[in-house]
Amino acid sequence: MAEWMRTAILIVALAISAVIGTIGAQWLGGPRGGVGPTILQTVDQIDAAIAILGVLAIASVLGLLTAKVTTAASGMFVLGFALFALAMRTQGVSEFIFSDGNTSSLMIEAVCLSVVILCSSVFIFQFSNPLKDVPLNQSGSWDAPFSLRTVGITLLISLAMLPVIWIIAVTPSKGQVIGSAVIGGIAVACLARMCMPHTQPILLFATPTAIAAVGYAIATFLGISDTAFTQNTLSPLLFPLPIEYAAGSIMGISSGLSWGASLAEKVTPEMA
Numbered sequence: 001m002a003e004w005m006r007t008a009i010l011i012v013a014l015a016i017s018a019v020i021g022t023i024g025a026q027w028l029g030g031p032r033g034g035v036g037p038t039i040l041q042t043v044d045q046i047d048a049a050i051a052i053l054g055v056l057a058i059a060s061v062l063g064l065l066t067a068k069v070t071t072a073a074s075g076m077f078v079l080g081f082a083l084f085a086l087a088m089r090t091q092g093v094s095e096f097i098f099s100d101g102n103t104s105s106l107m108i109e110a111v112c113l114s115v116v117i118l119c120s121s122v123f124i125f126q127f128s129n130p131l132k133d134v135p136l137n138q139s140g141s142w143d144a145p146f147s148l149r150t151v152g153i154t155l156l157i158s159l160a161m162l163p164v165i166w167i168i169a170v171t172p173s174k175g176q177v178i179g180s181a182v183i184g185g186i187a188v189a190c191l192a193r194m195c196m197p198h199t200q201p202i203l204l205f206a207t208p209t210a211i212a213a214v215g216y217a218i219a220t221f222l223g224i225s226d227t228a229f230t231q232n233t234l235s236p237l238l239f240p241l242p243i244e245y246a247a248g249s250i251m252g253i254s255s256g257l258s259w260g261a262s263l264a265e266k267v268t269p270e271m272a
Helices: 003-027 045-069 072-087 093-098 103-127 148-158 161-168 174-195 207-222 226-230 242-259
Strands: none
Touching (some): 003 045, 003 072, 045 072, 072 103, 072 242, 103 207, 148 207, 161 174, 161 207, 174 207, 174 242, 207 242
């Protein structure tokens, strides 16, 4: 297929996913009006959860269709872009603080959202083509994507999200928190290229969102209150909410996997 056609399909898929994400945000009604900051902090949590699942389901199908003609990473970018469009309509951490939100719900939401993202990742990678720039190991195959070793390394390198968020998200503005998650995703992807060069990154797209729960736990330990927010002493680890973590990290990982391809160790016939 011609390169211009692949690009056109990607652009159309991104446009549709943005519309789907924007529509899905309408079901996240906040307790003080407008769109709520999180799924669990909405007027009707069941409707909000169904809306998010619907957005992810449709975006996963769009991502699969895109991955069929491009790459699985591009397909995942479409998924992340749908969440990005949704996150841009939600209210931020200020609404979470002044609505008396609790970080336990944030941790639960982050972990649950990561599980759904993992299902989407498995779906896209399973029914599309694997990343061709992932070199084979010395046995002539890819490493198992869900082995104990792979899971452990993936979780460890996903922790890189937290210092990136801490350094870059100096204010709770929407663009800055999502941007910090994107940069964190790029950092995680580059580390994955170096530490897991022979593994298809199926799990990698989900773990940074789960790691957000660790950041929320640290922020809770440091203290959370409306006074801390107004005095600008609130931990930056609380600034990106789960949907923002998910949207930014998925888009960042999708981009970082391409940029960090040169970091993967290539296995030559002599090495094998």
